[in-house]
Every structure is written in C-alpha cells, then in structure tokens.
Amino acid sequence: MRGNLKDFSPTQILNLVSLAKKTGMLAIDRKDVKANLAFKEGKLVFVAVGDADGTLASVLQRSGRITKEQAAALAKRAQQTGDKQLGLLLIQKGYVSQAEIIQSIKKHALAAVNQFAAWKEGLFSFEPGQQPGDERITVPLDLENIIVQIARVQKLDEQLEEEIPSLDIHLKFTERPQVKMKELQLNKDEWRVINFIKPENTIRMIAKSCNMSDKQIRRVVGSLREAGLVELVQIRKREKLSDEEKSKKVALVSRLINHFQSMPAD
C-alpha cells in the first residue's frame, strides 16, 4: 500500500488499518520529517515522528520525567541493552514505575499521531508484517478512539479557520468581558498570547513571538474569544495612491469644499 497523503488522508489510512485489523509498519516520508507508525492487528503499537523517535529515553525526557542530559546517557546505554532491559533497570532502581513508563509512551504516541494526522501531504508506504525491533517497548492503543478524537479536533480547527480566516488582523480586549475576572482560569499559552495583545500586533505577529503554529494560535485566540475576553479588529491599510490619483482626489475634495463654503445659510 503506497501513495501520497494528498490523495489519501492520514485519518483515512488510520481508518483502513483499524477496520482491516492490519499488522505492519506505515512509513511516511516528507521533505522536513520522516515518521514510522507500527500497527498490530489494527492497534497502534509504536510511533516515531522526527526527533520524537519513540525510544524510552526520548519519551521519558519529553514527558518531563528525566533531563536532557539523563536522556542522552540513557540513550547510550539503550544501544547496548535495548529499551525493554533499560525500562526494567529503571523500575528496579526506583527511578520510574511501570505505570509511569506506560503513561509516558501513551502520551507520546497520542501527540505523535495527532501531529501525523495534521499532515496534508507526504509519501507513505505500508509494509505488512513489519514491526519495530524486539528491544522496543510497545503499548497497544485502540485506533477508534484516536480517530474520533482527531476528527473532533480537525472539525474544531476547520471551524476556527472559518471564524478567523486571516491571521493578519489585530486583537483587542473586550470592553465588557462576559467573564468574572476572579473566576478566570487561563493556561500557559493563553497567558503568553495575552501578553502580546497590543494595537500594533497582528495575530500572525503574536504567533511568531510565542513560537506558535497557525493552528495553535487559532486555538488559543478561539478560546479567548469564546471566553469573551478578546475580539478581532481588522484594520485595513490605506491603498497608496499614485501621484495622478492623488492630484485628482485633491481636486475633487477641493471642489466639494468650495461648494460647501459657498452654500447659503438657510
């Protein structure tokens, strides 16, 4: 099974794998990033997307359980022992519990599959029967729930794109926010965005300052709008007139002025 995500979307592929209870490895090759998703009898068992390669060291680091330096040391060790042995060692030494490892892997898999689901193009191929090496820790995840969740997020993103069609518009705080400030609970991203809401900043500029993608900034702005905190302000730039157009307009306005000045009072 080969093709391009342009023609067969990530959600369609996941649906097909789930319905046909396929076992194998889906490889995606994009200009900027490569990804591998392993399935066993229709369940997702392993995901590696770019730097998030699905190794135990990387997964634990991304979930914040170990530092970058610790991850580098563990990755070195895992080259000799494999992730399963390394995991056992970490559990025995009391650094992490089995539940924490499973939780971290699930979290990584969901984040990675969500990233894959947003891709609009990229060559893909599915190799039946192929699985990640035995040294990898695999955690089976039901695809049905993931697909439903992805579809929901995609629908929300589409709605947000309709509501905020352009990012070249400005934001302003509402004069009468419909929320009680005392009850206001914002997440980290929302606070970051709020920090940059100024008359001169467009949404695109705020996204750049906060290092957010178009989708991320739309979600944050969408939730701030829903909370009644901000509204969109579209300030259109004046078209620059040519010298000829300008002199014509000046003449026209002057004629209007002359007319009003000579208008008799009633």
Add this chain to the structure above:
Amino acid sequence: MQTQTVKMVITGPFNSGKTQFVGAISEIDVVATERKISSEAERVKDQTTVAMDFGRITVDDDLVLYLFGTPGQRRFDFMWEILAEGMLGFVVLVDSARPETFREARQILETFRAYAPTPYVVAANKQDMEDAWALDDLRIALKLEEGVKMLPCVAKEKETVKNVLLELLYSILEEMEEE
C-alpha cells in the same frame, strides 16, 4: 460626460440624530427607511432607520455627493460594511446628552475604522440641549485620540451640519497632504 459620485457615511448610535443630520443638508427629501420601533427598551422615539438614510448634494454638472446614514440599532449592523465600501470619509454622530450611548459610539467608531482606513470626525450632536456634555468631557468619555476632530453640532441646523462636513473634507485633504 458621466457624473462622478462620491459618498460619505454618517454613523452613530441609535437616536443620535443621523436621519436629521442627512435631512438638514440634503437637497432632496431624505430617502429614509424608518419603521416603528419594536423594542420596548429603545422606545425613546417612535420610528428608527432600518436600512439607511440617503441624501444627495449636487456640486456641479459632473460631481454629486451622496450621504448615507446608517441604521442605528445594532441588529441592522450587517448593513454597515456595505455602506462603508468606497466612502470618502465618515462622521460619527453622538448624542451629547445621553452618556449611556457613549460606549456604543466608541464601538461604532472602531468598527468603521476597521472597515476602511478613511478619515473621520466626531460630531457632538444636540449641543443645544441643557444637559449636553461639553466637548472636552465628551472627548475624554469617548477616548478620542488627540488628532481626531470633535465638533459641536445641532443636526436640525444646516449651518452646523455644513461645518461638520467641511471639517471632514479638510481632514481628508490634510491627510492626503501628509502622505
């Protein structure tokens, strides 16, 4: 030669005097689209504009100025953007004696500024009323920037209406000279 037409928009909150303003200067009877007020809360007058007011000023054989008054009630604001398209400038009319409408006037002003980056002036209408706010106080209440002209107005008097439109034209000219 084909007659050239230009337009200006007169906007402002409900009952700020837009229909009267257009009527005071228009050479034709204002084509008004007034209907009876259906909302109890807004029954400070019998009728209100639901689409637009339309007035005309013929400058000469080949130049005509159209004045469009916007509907004041917010539920007709879908008309605003259509009316704002291609305007030379706009006037925001404020009822100087009704402070409860100042916030709305400010919001309308910002909405129109967003529709088109054209010059505008603010006209403090009903200055002949006893409880009318002074221009300086109004400027603060409306949070007007320093360069924005705030002009006294009595919409039923042609002379003050003429002055407001003249000031708007001066602003247009000034802005073009600054470019």
